[in-house]
Amino acid sequence: MTMTIAIVAAFGAQLSPVGDLGVGDKLPDTRKIPLLSIETRPYRPQPGRSPGSLEDRLLTNGVAIVHFTSPRPKDGAEATFIQELSALQRAALGVSYPCNAVAIVPFGEKGAEDASVLLDASEQKVWGDPHIYWEPTFPRPGLYRTFRPNAGGGGGRPIETPLTFLIGPGREILAVREPGDGEDLYAWLKKSLPAEVKAVPKDPTTNVSLPEKDAWVWAAFGRTADRQPQATRLPNTLPYTYLAWQLPIGRTFASPVVLDNTIYVNTDSAGLRAVALSTGQSLLAYGLGPSWWTSPAVAGPYVFAATANGTVFCLERANFRFKWRRDLQGLITSSPIVSGGALYIGSRNGKVFALDAETGETLWEFQTGGEISSSPAVSRGVVLIGSGDRNLYAIDARTGIEKWSFITEGAVDSSPTVVEDEVVFGSFDGAVYSVNLQSGKQNWKSQLEGWVHSSPAVSDRFVYVGTVSVRPGETQGFNWIDRKTGERKGRFETPDDIYSSPTIWGDAVLVGCRDYNLYAFDKEMKQTQPLWTFRTRSYVHASPVVVGDTALVASFDGNLYALRQAKPIEVWTDGDVVPRWFIAALARQLHKETADMIDRAARGKVGDELRLTKFDALFKEVKARVAKPDVPPRTLPRDVPPTLPGATFIEYALTAGLLTGYPDGTFRPNDPSSRYQFAFALASVLESVARPDYVWKVLGERNGPPAQVEVRVVPPSGAPRTPPSDVPDRHWSRVMLAQLAETGLLVMDDERRFRGERLVTLRDVAEQWDRIVDGIRVVRVK
Numbered sequence: 001m002t003m004t005i006a007i008v009a010a011f012g013a014q015l016s017p018v019g020d021l022g023v024g025d026k027l028p029d030t031r032k033i034p035l036l037s038i039e040t041r042p043y044r045p046q047p048g049r050s051p052g053s054l055e056d057r058l059l060t061n062g063v064a065i066v067h068f069t070s071p072r073p074k075d076g077a078e079a080t081f082i083q084e085l086s087a088l089q090r091a092a093l094g095v096s097y098p099c100n101a102v103a104i105v106p107f108g109e110k111g112a113e114d115a116s117v118l119l120d121a122s123e124q125k126v127w128g129d130p131h132i133y134w135e136p137t138f139p140r141p142g143l144y145r146t147f148r149p150n151a152g153g154g155g156g157r158p159i160e161t162p163l164t165f166l167i168g169p170g171r172e173i174l175a176v177r178e179p180g181d182g183e184d185l186y187a188w189l190k191k192s193l194p195a196e197v198k199a200v201p202k203d204p205t206t207n208v209s210l211p212e213k214d215a216w217v218w219a220a221f222g223r224t225a226d227r228q229p230q231a232t233r234l235p236n237t238l239p240y241t242y243l244a245w246q247l248p249i250g251r252t253f254a255s256p257v258v259l260d261n262t263i264y265v266n267t268d269s270a271g272l273r274a275v276a277l278s279t280g281q282s283l284l285a286y287g288l289g290p291s292w293w294t295s296p297a298v299a300g301p302y303v304f305a306a307t308a309n310g311t312v313f314c315l316e317r318a319n320f321r322f323k324w325r326r327d328l329q330g331l332i333t334s335s336p337i338v339s340g341g342a343l344y345i346g347s348r349n350g351k352v353f354a355l356d357a358e359t360g361e362t363l364w365e366f367q368t369g370g371e372i373s374s375s376p377a378v379s380r381g382v383v384l385i386g387s388g389d390r391n392l393y394a395i396d397a398r399t400g401i402e403k404w405s406f407i408t409e410g411a412v413d414s415s416p417t418v419v420e421d422e423v424v425f426g427s428f429d430g431a432v433y434s435v436n437l438q439s440g441k442q443n444w445k446s447q448l449e450g451w452v453h454s455s456p457a458v459s460d461r462f463v464y465v466g467t468v469s470v471r472p473g474e475t476q477g478f479n480w481i482d483r484k485t486g487e488r489k490g491r492f493e494t495p496d497d498i499y500s501s502p503t504i505w506g507d508a509v510l511v512g513c514r515d516y517n518l519y520a521f522d523k524e525m526k527q528t529q530p531l532w533t534f535r536t537r538s539y540v541h542a543s544p545v546v547v548g549d550t551a552l553v554a555s556f557d558g559n560l561y562a563l564r565q566a567k568p569i570e571v572w573t574d575g576d577v578v579p580r581w582f583i584a585a586l587a588r589q590l591h592k593e594t595a596d597m598i599d600r601a602a603r604g605k606v607g608d609e610l611r612l613t614k615f616d617a618l619f620k621e622v623k624a625r626v627a628k629p630d631v632p633p634r635t636l637p638r639d640v641p642p643t644l645p646g647a648t649f650i651e652y653a654l655t656a657g658l659l660t661g662y663p664d665g666t667f668r669p670n671d672p673s674s675r676y677q678f679a680f681a682l683a684s685v686l687e688s689v690a691r692p693d694y695v696w697k698v699l700g701e702r703n704g705p706p707a708q709v710e711v712r713v714v715p716p717s718g719a720p721r722t723p724p725s726d727v728p729d730r731h732w733s734r735v736m737l738a739q740l741a742e743t744g745l746l747v748m749d750d751e752r753r754f755r756g757e758r759l760v761t762l763r764d765v766a767e768q769w770d771r772i773v774d775g776i777r778v779v780r781v782k
């Protein structure tokens with residue numbers, strides 16, 4: 001077990017209890033009296049921010065040792081100060097219940113400076129790792145005067161040290177060691193600390209919790225309080241995705257969370273970010289400091305986030321206005337969860353904390369024997385969390401008292417998943433375990449290999465988890481484990497380690513990998529090869545998050561990616577992004593319908609003008625052809641199955657040379673197109689069909705009568721005829737877009753901006769197509 005002494009200096013609002021505090025008294029509220037770290041010198045008060053107080057160190061299930069001391073003892077012995085700190089540390093570690101040792105220097109900034117100098121200069125080192133704090137004002141030792149009201153500042157009594165108090169649950173003073181007591185401090189602590197402590201639960205002030213399950217909500221790492229990362233596929237969606245947007249946010253290993261169509265994500269130097277789910281627009285940022293290891297949590301009006309250096313923040317979601325912060329005195333790589341008004345989180349100092357979600361005050365602490373990277377789950381009044389001491393702990397959520405523990409043969413960094421009465425988690429011994437929630441008894445053990453850092457996802461049939469190879473000859477990969485028996489049923493060997501935790505999305509299971517890829521596997525294990533992959537530019541340690549029709553993946557390349565499910569054409573609306581196969585359909589329509597009009601014009605009257613089909617009618621025609629293809633396609637790129645909607649359009653466009661595929665032989669039919677790509681494709685087809693040689697070719701192939709036919713471009717009235725202002729001169733599409741603009745057929749905004757990097761939507765397509773319809777005429781002139 002690891003205990004930390006907090007060496008602090010106190011100042012602040014003067015409290016005036018009648019008489020000295022003694023055994024049996026209750027400690028008054030000390031929230032207004034800051035305890036300040038020596039590392040923050042000089043102190044600069046910040047409105048709305050509290051640096052912390054003694055309240056942060058009190059325990060509902062243990063004892064706080066409050067020790068007022070001086071770096072300048074009366075006898076002049078330098079070692080005395082060091083010995084006192086060591087005695088506090090040894091005593092705190094010598095009991096079986098949580099115990100915080102708090103050393104306070106009540107002599108202002110000068111006292112804190114002397115303490116720092118003495119600790120740096122002394123050859124005798126403190127036993128343990130004390131944290132040093134200082135007091136910015138003097139001579140108003142507010143915390144000392146809480147215990148001794150008339151001391152210092154003209155009160156008539158000197159500030160005397162050492163003075164020690166033991167404060168138990170319920171703020172009760174259990175013992176007092178007065179200045180001048182000749183008994184050795186360590187001996188007094190051993191004698192005075194109780195053999196056991198009965199917890200006095202402190203209830204949260206509110207009942208704020210994660211929001212209810214909803215297709216558009218992912219409120220914490222693992223989605224729910226019991227860490228069940230599952231999402232259903234929305235109706236009227238197709239089983240493949242496209243990249244809707246990506247946004248540079250800063251590097252992170254953490255998953256985002258989503259509520260009210262807003263994404264919250266922790267990053268490295270950028271701190272906490274808020275991003276619009278639909279567009280990827282950056283909305284808010286708050287400089288927490290490095291926070292790339294942990295996911296935030298959203299509950300009620302708040303967002304909660306933890307920094308790597310050990311501080312938990314509560315901010316208002318709407319505007320990132322500061323609410324409270326707590327320094328937990330240890331690195332944090334555990335993600336918080338909020339349930340029943342309490343925030344639960346683990347720390348690398350080996351402690352599990354329950355904090356009041358409204359105020360940040362400590363409800364209880366639970367000490368384990370190792371560092372904690374596991375994130376807690378909460379189910380049926382039990383907090384479950386793994387520790388580096390090889391145990392999974394079940395802790396009473398209200399009292400902080402251990403209910404049971406289950407020991408493995410390796411550190412438990414994996415976060416537990418709770419499904420009904422079953423708790424499933426992994427261990428660095430290479431195994432996945434299933435234990436009973438109420439008793440902690442083992443249901444089964446599935447021995448894999450390497451480390452299981454990944455937190456499991458659980459379906460009716462399988463447990464899904466990734467592994468990390470750590471020894472020569474081991475391989476890493478994705479695993480399907482029988483949920484009833486623990487037998488491994490399938491495996492896919494990945495090129496690199498899987499630290500990411502899987503997420504179930506309809507019929508697929510998503511998981512990230514250090515090989516830069518996001519993988520989608522078949523949930524029912526109909527195949528063990530990936531269904532599809534999405535490649536980023538760095539490690540994908542973060543676990544994928546799914547809300548509605550969008551999967552979010554954060555990569556260590558500094559980008560947040562939004563992969564959106566495609567929809568069948570029957571349900572497209574104006575704002576939906578259209579896939580590449582639909583661009584092929586438009587290219588085919590422009591090419592083929594122009595040819596048909598040339599043939600009809602040659603057989604018609606001189607002077608008659610023929611026009612293309614307006615978009616609304618064209619869209620109905622395309623939908624009908626998708627529903628009932630006339631001729632099955634024969635020649636297709638390798639990634640276009642004959643049954644794909646729009647396969648016939650792709651075959652036509654490629655065969656006629658209207659569009660091209662990618663160098664690897666694929667067409668990527670379901671990928672979106674940018675406005676650049678869309679307009680360039682139509683402009684290229686339009687250029688080819690407006691040429692005289694195309695007219696002659698059509699008339700020759702169709703045995704048309706002798707006639708002179710022209711494809712004319714008539715600039716629509718009022719349309720701008722200058723190149724777009726936001727297309728760079730050397731951009732690959734510049735020449736073709738400029739030609740289209742000169743004819744008035746390129747759709748731009750009122751400021752002549754094209755916004756070509758945006759993904760093209762159905763609305764964009766309709767507007768651009770109808771602009772071309774307005775400007776194209778096919779006429780027989782002779």
